[in-house]
Amino acid sequence: MVFKLYAAPHVAGGGGIVALALAEKQVPYKFVSVNMEAKEHKTPEFLAMHPFGQVPVIDDDGFVVYESRAICRYIAEKYADQGTGLLPKGSKERIIFEQAASVEAANFYPAVIKIMGEAFGKPRRGLPVDQALLNEAVAELSAKLDVYEVILGKHRFLAGDEFTLADLFHYAYAPLLAGGGVDVMASKGPNVTRWWNDLMARPAWVKLKAEGLNSK
Known part of the structure; x- marks a missing residue:
């Protein structure tokens, strides 16, 4: 399953740093644009992924994580052996x-x-x-x-x-x-x-x- 990133369509905020972490770790992903003005982040389907109705959210083969700093740590841990280190080992x-x-x-x-x-x-x-x-x-x-x-x-x-x-x-x-x-x-x-x-x-x-x- 393709790694999915749900975020607003801007290279900024939490979505921006998650996309950058993915780029530094050379991880391919599918970007799913969330229309904030249309309140797509407040739909029942989205709230099932993020209870606060915020972006970004990732879906890694059914494993859903929200909060950008936590997502970045997850990416850095899972793909520790490729791309930029991002997390010290000692x-x-x-x-x-x-x-x-x-x-x-x-x-x-x-x-x-x-x-x-x-x-x-x-x-x-x-x-x-x-x-x-x-x-x-x-x-x-x-x-x-x-x-x-x-x-x-x-x-x-x-x-x-x-x-x-x-x-x-x-x-x-x-x-x-x-x-x-x-x-x-x-x-x-x-x-x-x-x-x-x-x-x-x-x-x-x-x-x-x-x-x-x-x-x-």
Whole structure:
């Protein structure tokens, strides 16, 4: 049975990082577009896969998983011996990875989401942007990246010298910031700038952006 990815048709959010994990691991998949405006994610059939009615969801020969970070871990574990490693093998290295992944989830992601809500979410709903709130959100992310500057001064990526899921999780929304006029990711210290440029130049990411979430 073909590996299926159910997600919105955008190279962003949880669907984007799952598609990127699949690309890094060289796993073929069938993309099933979910029309959020038509509430396809709230149908009884979809709710049977994801009780919260959200995307993404994967169906791997009847094994259904939701929540993007859990899905990415599943992909990295199942296909450990092909493509990019994504998960360290040693026990200490794995703990450092989990530490870095927790930093993304608890510090980076909340700050980015605040910017996304103000700079992108409000205009889509026809609401005016509160510049003061946007400036505050950008300042919060900038402060988080100041800490990243210290961490990335010790090794090439967040969890060490190898690219892992801890880095990959940052692709969910941060690449959209520059397009919205918030160029904070590429305008920090040398370590953050180097790291971010490395992420944006990864072949799997460049190819995914160009091709979109089509069936592979």
